[in-house]
Each structure stands twice: as structure tokens, then as C-alpha cells.
Amino acid sequence: MIWLTEFRTFLFQIYHLVRKEFLALLKDPKSRAILIVPVIAQSLLFGYAATYDLTYSPYVLFDASRSIESRELVRRIDATGIFSRAATLSSQNEIAPMIISGKTAVAISIPPDFARRLAGGENAPVQLILDGRNSMTAALSAAYIGSIAARYSAERFGAAQAIQIERRAWYNENLNSRWTILVGLIAALAMIQTLLTSAFSVAREREQGTFDQLLVTPLRPLQILIGKAVAPVVVGLVQSSVIFCVIRFWFGLPLAGSALLIFAVLVVFNLAAVGLGLSISAYALTMQQAMLYAFLAIVPMMLLSGLFSPVSNMAEVLQWVTYANPMRFGMDAVRRIYLEGAGLEQIWFDFVPLAVMAGVMMPLAAWLFRNRMS
Secondary structure, three states: OHHHHHHHHHHHHHHHHHHHHHHHHHHOHHHHHHHHHHHHHHHHHHHHHOOOOOOOEEEEEEEOOOOHHHHHHHHHHHOOOOEEEEEEOOOHHHHHHHHHOOOOOEEEEEOOOHHHHHHOOOOEEEEEEEEOOOHHHHHHHHHHHHHHHHHHHHHHHOOOOOEEEEEEEEOOOOOOHHHHHHHHHHHHHHHHHHHHHHHHHHHHHHHHOOHHHHHOOOOOHHHHHHHHHHHHHHHHHHHHHHHHHHHHHHOOOOOOOOHHHHHHHHHHHHHHHHHHHHHHHHHOOOHHHHHHHHHHHHHHHHHOOOOOOOHHHOOHHHHHHHHHOHHHHHHHHHHHHHHHOOOHHHHHHHHHHHHHHHHHHHHHHHHHHHHHHO
């Protein structure tokens, strides 16, 4: 039975090795935090942020009929709890500014002969003007309003098609979700690459033992920081250029705005990303730590960016958190310029937060860089 004794010894040795690994893992407070905190945080983020359910949709109303029938239709829409009236318009010309500014996702236009057509047994059209920049929200909103109108028609006029919903989507006429997602990737994928490249920069030098050599050179800390920031920014812009060319020339998505303005936004956007990445790199002692910290930052930033589900559908507290996320503003600006043809005067509320974040993150990286050097 020698083999049995040897097998027991083999298992006993493995047991002690496994026990040692668990003790090493669980005794370190940072390791315990990495094991527990990200799982809980990301589970909550996925639960509250990654949803395609339509829970809130602002709309504007232009009711030229002002009849009992039109008021009843609008009352039923308001009663859903999903649609919130952002404004009641007095002219159809007021619809365009409301959609362009992003204050509404849907505009409902009821013609003056709405009640007369229904009373005469004719089909009465109701026009929906949708913001196609967010195709998922637009499609779901149109479907909900269509079902409300059909139910009202069947109950009141005995025909589900008495009220005809006519959809018209701006900036994405077919409400193709590929347009929304692909254009968002111009910022999202570049952000991932830029953040990882900059996050590994200083940590790699420390791990390879060349960081001390860098410190004895005549270069000042600010010069070293700028030198390490340029390469990730260029990498991010090259990545964005590749994605832009694939979207424009392979998939054939028409560019409505200025490519130069897109890349001007991307420069500021990448500076904010590099500031965050270099802060991570200056704080981390090893590449492994830098990788963990970077991925811990990337997942929430992606979820809270509006790439897959609208920010307006997220829990209110998470909507406030998104204001600290550069990916939210970079993605919104790129989408608006590419799909809508927006100029700087229309995307300034995205551009300014990005500039502020870049102005905060780069000095933070410099401060961490100086303090971790000493």
C-alpha cells in the first residue's frame, strides 16, 4: 500500500499549498477588498444601469385639435407614468429646437381636424417625431404610444386603426440600433485603449526597474508626465480614426457633422482618460495592480456612459454619478456631431465638462506622480 501512502502525502502537500494561498489572499486587506467590493458594486450597476426597459421618456405636445378626443388621448399617455410632458407647444415650429437640444425624445403632433375625422368615421393621423440618436428609446416610445392609441381607438370608436400613428425619426430614419452603438464606439473603444495604455506606463517602469533610472535623468517630473501622456493620447486618436473609417466607409453610416470637430472633442476626451490612467499608474506599485484598478474603472464607466442603455432610464442616483464619467460626455458629443450634424454651440455642454475633467485629472496625476516619487 505504498502508493496509497504516497497519494495521501501528495494530497496533504497540495492541501497545505492551497491553504497558504488562501491565507495570503485573505490576509491582505487590499486583496479582500478586490474580491468583495467589485462584485457587489458591479452587480448593483448592472442591475440599475444596464436595462432596456423604458421607465422615463420626456415628450412635448402640439395639440392643434384641442378637442375632447385629443385631450383624452393625451390623458391616457400621461397616465402611464412613463411619459412626462416636458412642454406644451403653441406652434409646430417649436418642435425642432426641443429635439435638437435633447430636452425631449418624442414630439406628439395632433392635427386640427383630428376630432372631425374621428366623428366622420375616417382615420385620424397623429404624428410622432422621434429622436433617432437613441434608437432604442425612440422605438420603445413609439411602440408604447401606438399601443395606447390602438386601445383608445378600439374602446371609443370600435376600430383599433381609427387613430393612425405616423412615425418620423430624425437623425436615424430607420431607427437602426447599429448606428447608435457603432458611433458610440468611436469614443468607448478609444477610451479603453487609452486608459489601459496610460495606466500601465509608470507601473511598468517600476516593475521593470527602470523607473529609478528615469528619475536620475535631467528631466523634471512635469516633463516625464507630459512625455508619458502624449503616447496614449496619440494611440487613442489612432484607434478612433480606425473605428471612424470602418463606420464611415465599411458600414456606410453617413456623417452629418464635422470630422474635425469630432477629433477636437476626442483630443480633450483622451486627455481626461490619460489623466485618469496616469493617476492609476502613479498610485499602483505593480502592473497587476494597475490592470485591476483600470478594469475596475472601465466597467462602471462603460455601463454609465449611455452606450447601450439611455442615462435617463437609470436610477436617479446613478444619473448623478454619470456627471463624473468622461465617457458619458464624450460619447454624447460624438453621437450628436456624427448623427445630428451638431456644431460647437450645440455640444458645448458636453465639451466643457470634458475640459474640466481633463483640467482636474492631469494635475491630479502630476500630484500623485510627485508624491509617489518621493
